[in-house]
Amino acid sequence: xxxxxxxxxxxxxxxxxxxxxxxxxxxxxxxxxxxxxxxxxxxxxxxxxxxxxxxxxxxxxxxxxxxxxxxxxxxxxxxxxxxxxxxxxxxx
Numbered sequence: 001x002x003x004x005x006x007x008x009x010x011x012x013x014x015x016x017x018x019x020x021x022x023x024x025x026x027x028x029x030x031x032x033x034x035x036x037x038x039x040x041x042x043x044x045x046x047x048x049x050x051x052x053x054x055x056x057x058x059x060x061x062x063x064x065x066x067x068x069x070x071x072x073x074x075x076x077x078x079x080x081x082x083x084x085x086x087x088x089x090x091x092x
Contacts, residue, residue, distance in 0.1 A: 040073055041083040047071045048088070056085040 023032060047067040053059050061081045068076050076084070 037080055037083065040068075040076060041080055041087055043071060043073060044068060044076065044080075044084045045087045048084070054088070056088045059085050059088055 023035065044064055044067055047070065048059055048064070051067065053063065053067075059081075061078065064081045064084050065075050068074070
């Protein structure tokens with residue numbers, strides 16, 4: 001008997017649920033840097049959780065940087081890696 005071939009679902013989850021908006025103008029540069037670092041950290045935490053990393057001790061800089069490469073974001077700094085581990089602690 002031939003195996004059934006399943007096609008990927010055409011769900012709205014594959015699209016971005018919210019339209020992108022421009023960041024507010026007039027903030028200090030440090031605010032934009034911190035904002036983008038928080039967004040990158042959240043993306044990396046989600047990628048790590050999806051791959052089975054639930055504890056900060058499991059998330060070394062190398063593993064976090066591998067996750068960044070896998071999801072297609074620039075290599076995170078040491079500061080961003082620390083933020084990712086902090087978010088993993090709060091996610092318990």
